[in-house]
Amino acid sequence: MEERRAEVLLVEDDSNDVAVALRALQRHSLGARVKVLRDGAELLDYLEQSSRNNPPKLILLDLKMPRLDGRAALRELRTRETTRHVPIVVVSSSSQQSDVRDCYELGANSFVVKQFDPYAPGEYLVSTVRYWLDMNEVAH
Amino acid sequence: MGQQTALYASTLADVVESHVGGLYAALHRRAELWSDQRQPAEFWQPSVELFLRENPALLAISHSDPSRPPLGSEDGIRLLHDMMPTIHQSAADAEGDFTVGPVLVDGRPLFGLRVRTELANPPAEIFAAFDPGIALKALLDERALGYGLRVSVGDQEIYRRVPPDAEMMLDLTYSDSAALGVGQSWTLSAWPTSTTVLGFYDQGPLLVLAAGLAASALIALSVHYGTLAWRRADALRAANLELERQIEETRRGRGDLEALSSELEARVDQRTSELNETIVELEMFNYSVSHDLRGPLGAVINFAAILREDYESRLDAQGKDILSRIVHSASAAVSMMDALLAYSRSGRSELHKMPLDMTALVQEVVGEFVAATPSLAGAIKVGDLPDAVADESMMRFVFTNLISNACKFAREGESPAVEVGGSVAAQTATYYVRDEGVGFDMRFSEKLFRVFERLHSADAYPGHGVGLAIVARMVRRHGGRVWAQGAVGKGATFYFTIPVLEDGGSSDGRA
Numbered sequence: 001m002e003e004r005r006a007e008v009l010l011v012e013d014d015s016n017d018v019a020v021a022l023r024a025l026q027r028h029s030l031g032a033r034v035k036v037l038r039d040g041a042e043l044l045d046y047l048e049q050s051s052r053n054n055p056p057k058l059i060l061l062d063l064k065m066p067r068l069d070g071r072a073a074l075r076e077l078r079t080r081e082t083t084r085h086v087p088i089v090v091v092s093s094s095s096q097q098s099d100v101r102d103c104y105e106l107g108a109n110s111f112v113v114k115q116f117d118p119y120a121p122g123e124y125l126v127s128t129v130r131y132w133l134d135m136n137e138v139a140h
Numbered sequence: 141m142g143q144q145t146a147l148y149a150s151t152l153a154d155v156v157e158s159h160v161g162g163l164y165a166a167l168h169r170r171a172e173l174w175s176d177q178r179q180p181a182e183f184w185q186p187s188v189e190l191f192l193r194e195n196p197a198l199l200a201i202s203h204s205d206p207s208r209p210p211l212g213s214e215d216g217i218r219l220l221h222d223m224m225p226t227i228h229q230s231a232a233d234a235e236g237d238f239t240v241g242p243v244l245v246d247g248r249p250l251f252g253l254r255v256r257t258e259l260a261n262p263p264a265e266i267f268a269a270f271d272p273g274i275a276l277k278a279l280l281d282e283r284a285l286g287y288g289l290r291v292s293v294g295d296q297e298i299y300r301r302v303p304p305d306a307e308m309m310l311d312l313t314y315s316d317s318a319a320l321g322v323g324q325s326w327t328l329s330a331w332p333t334s335t336t337v338l339g340f341y342d343q344g345p346l347l348v349l350a351a352g353l354a355a356s357a358l359i360a361l362s363v364h365y366g367t368l369a370w371r372r373a374d375a376l377r378a379a380n381l382e383l384e385r386q387i388e389e390t391r392r393g394r395g396d397l398e399a400l401s402s403e404l405e406a407r408v409d410q411r412t413s414e415l416n417e418t419i420v421e422l423e424m425f426n427y428s429v430s431h432d433l434r435g436p437l438g439a440v441i442n443f444a445a446i447l448r449e450d451y452e453s454r455l456d457a458q459g460k461d462i463l464s465r466i467v468h469s470a471s472a473a474v475s476m477m478d479a480l481l482a483y484s485r486s487g488r489s490e491l492h493k494m495p496l497d498m499t500a501l502v503q504e505v506v507g508e509f510v511a512a513t514p515s516l517a518g519a520i521k522v523g524d525l526p527d528a529v530a531d532e533s534m535m536r537f538v539f540t541n542l543i544s545n546a547c548k549f550a551r552e553g554e555s556p557a558v559e560v561g562g563s564v565a566a567q568t569a570t571y572y573v574r575d576e577g578v579g580f581d582m583r584f585s586e587k588l589f590r591v592f593e594r595l596h597s598a599d600a601y602p603g604h605g606v607g608l609a610i611v612a613r614m615v616r617r618h619g620g621r622v623w624a625q626g627a628v629g630k631g632a633t634f635y636f637t638i639p640v641l642e643d644g645g646s647s648d649g650r651a
Contacts, residue, residue, distance in 0.1 A: 014435060014439075016435075016436075016439035016442065016443070017435070017439070020439075020442045020443075020446070023446065093432075093434045093435045093438070095478075095481060095485075096485075097485065097488075097489060114434075114435070114438060115438075116437070116438035116441040116442055116470070116471065116474050117441075117445070118441050118444065118445040118448075118467040118468075118470075118471055119445065120445075121441070121442040121443075121445040121446055121449075122442065
């Protein structure tokens with residue numbers, strides 16, 4: 001059982017983004033397992049089943065998703081005891097002021113705009129995840 | 141009328157009686173004085189003459205004492221003399237100390253008066269010739285206005301006054317008697333003159349006439365004024381109607397105007413709301429296009445990059461070139477999307493105005509340029525700029541963009557030479573960024589500030605053609621304006637203004 005391994009949840013409906021993110025994250029040893037969930041509802045279902053004793057170390061959350069979108073998921077995560085203190089980074093194509101503000105108000109720890117670097121695709125996520133996992137280490 | 145004439149006659153008889161009686165009494169008193177022996181003889185003449193002058197109806201007075209000569213007019217003394225037998229006769233018949241006897245002397249009716257006084261010693265007698273005609277004339281002439289008068293004693297007429305118009309009315313004579321105290325009865329007859337009669341008789345018709353006239357005048361007047369009033373009322377009513385019509389018309393006009401105005405307002409409101417909706421839609425479209433296209437375009441970049449990284453060995457030179465173009469184009473598209481998003485944001489983000497030290501702000505901006513590109517040190521000169529009340533981040537963007545452009549469009553092979561300055565005039569702060577670069581054709585100066593418009597090729601001068609559009613939008617949102625001057629090969633100067641606000645107002649105009 002890889003029980004003690006940290007878990008990072010990637011909540012993203014866009015398969016392109018998932019592919020690029022997974023490729024980038026897997027090229028680096030982050031010491032964390034990445035679990036992909038397709039939308040907010042799937043995320044909450046997953047947390048119901050699995051997070052009794054092992055909450056995720058980090059949640060990467062897209063905003064525009066079918067069923068339960070990023071905002072609603074964020075609101076829900078912050079009301080639940082088990083995920084109240086889990087770092088949540090919103091990863092969105094939007095750089096809209098209102099989106100950024102709303103997410104922080106709903107309890108996001110960070111807001112990252114999706115970047116397209118033709119020389120290092122998805123790399124921006126690696127540094128983000130690394131940063132928050134390190135923060136987790138410090139916190140514990 | 142008869143009553144009135146009778147009353148008139150009676151009254152005049154009373155007047156005659158009292159006057160003649162008064163004359164008799166005065167003469168009686170005088171007789172005692174004139175007979176008093178204690179009075180000097182010299183007293184007789186002036187006293188009698190004065191008395192005669194006071195009573196012109198007395199023609200002459202004589203005394204029984206021969207030392208007192210008769211006095212009066214020569215004719216009067218003669219008449220008195222003629223009358224003496226009659227007077228003595230009468231006195232013999234009469235009792236008392238006063239005797240009046242009518243005497244006709246030369247056809248002239250006169251009274252002879254005798255006054256006896258016992259106070260004198262020996263008793264004396266005074267005789268006087270009295271012309272009642274003169275007395276009555278003096279007495280009645282003035283009072284005979286409007287009447288014919290006749291005074292007679294017995295059948296002897298002693299006074300008659302007939303106004304020229306009185307004759308015809310003789311049958312209207314009314315008479316009264318005056319007892320003149322000495323047993324003589326005077327009959328005073330009076331009759332109204334035709335004028336007076338007219339006055340009586342015509343009073344009715346006159347009254348009727350007058351009343352009629354007055355009434356008809358009044359009626360005429362009232363009719364006249366009534367007519368006038370009606371006419372005026374009609375005119376007024378007409379005027380009123382006209383006025384009401386005008387008012388109504390005006391009101392309808394105003395109503396129309398108001399309706400039109402409110403319709404226009406409604407239309408303006410509708411257009412405004414449509415415009416706002418359109419703007420919002422455009423912004424949303426802008427945003428969603430940018431946002432939604434950004435993802436797929438980003439995927440193109442990402443997978444092209446991954447393809448290049450992971451499959452590089454399997455691609456020949458041409459394949460790598462094609463992949464490179466794909467990445468380049470997709471990156472340009474994403475970059476444009478980001479620029480468009482920035483432009484969109486510049487119109488929607490809130491304006492946070494505050495007093496700014498523009499010189500310090502520009503020096504900071506220049507410091508960043510120099511930090512990023514050390515070769516620019518000394519290339520950008522910053523003069524004294526007027527302070528402004530503005531949004532700091534927007535002003536920072538504006539100067540960054542303008543200075544960036546000024547450096548970017550330097551002439552080939554030359555290092556940039558940029559000057560930033562400004563001034564204040566007429567409540568407006570004007571700022572400029574001048575360069576000595578490639579300049580531009582003034583014919584296209586308007587295009588400079590439009591989104592995605594470019595005056596130079598993107599290959600030669602990278603950029604999206606959005607920066608100046610954002611600059612213009614930000615300046616306009618501050619209530620200022622922006623323009624450029626330049627010539628091809630001779631540099632360009634970009635100007636913009638910021639209103640100097642006393643109140644540091646926070647208007648949030650949207651460009």
